[in-house]
Amino acid sequence: MTPIKCVQGADGSAAATDCALTAVTCFQPKFIGYTGVAAGVDYGCGACPAGKTDKCDTCAAKAADGCNKAPTTGADFNCHSYTVTKDENDVIIIAKNNVVTTCKRLQATTVTCNMPTTTSTDATYTSVSGCGPCDPAQKTGSTCAECTTAECNAMTPIKCVQGADGSAAATDCALTAATCFQ
Numbered sequence: 001m002t003p004i005k006c007v008q009g010a011d012g013s014a015a016a017t018d019c020a021l022t023a024v025t026c027f028q029p030k031f032i033g034y035t036g037v038a039a040g041v042d043y044g045c046g047a048c049p050a051g052k053t054d055k056c057d058t059c060a061a062k063a064a065d066g067c068n069k070a071p072t073t074g075a076d077f078n079c080h081s082y083t084v085t086k087d088e089n090d091v092i093i094i095a096k097n098n099v100v101t102t103c104k105r106l107q108a109t110t111v112t113c114n115m116p117t118t119t120s121t122d123a124t125y126t127s128v129s130g131c132g133p134c135d136p137a138q139k140t141g142s143t144c145a146e147c148t149t150a151e152c153n154a155m156t157p158i159k160c161v162q163g164a165d166g167s168a169a170a171t172d173c174a175l176t177a178a179t180c181f182q
Helices: 134-142
Strands: 027-028 056-060 077-079 082-086 093-095 101-103 113-116 146-147 159-160 170-172
Touching: 134 146, 146 170
Parallel strands: none
Antiparallel strands: 027 056, 077 101, 082 093, 113 146, 159 170
16 A cells, blocks of 8 residues: 655745555645635644634545645735724724735735725624635625735725814815815
8 A cells, every 4th residue: 555645844945755554635725715724733743733623624645646736826915904883872983004915825815905984883894914805795795996006005095174164275184085075
């Protein structure tokens, strides 16, 4: 009986080597879209390690070559992230976080960022990172918008003249503002 071969080690860069004769599968860390390779799982022979099945994938091993090679990734890209909350008066607040998020992708995955719209609420926009496509229901409900270049999801507030007599210079409004009034 010929042993199967699996990639073994911490980062998936090693060549596939023989496994024990009892092994019929190989395992590897899951690649989580726009997040990257799951932490805490190595590459190896057999079933996923106990307690790590949510972060681990298996494949049917081949005698000649490991099926669990590290995935081919595309270049990382950045997206802006947002927090949508309600204040004590139930007013929706959309805030752009100060640090951009580094997004990870597989080579064939399209660069995609998302952002809340002016009609988003804390219940209708749930992205944490700004990376990747919108939740389908949020996109259909027009509470999430997508774009396909790095850092394309920078919301820009509208500028309105504010004050009683209209003589002040226009200033940035809240990200939830869609129109000015007088």
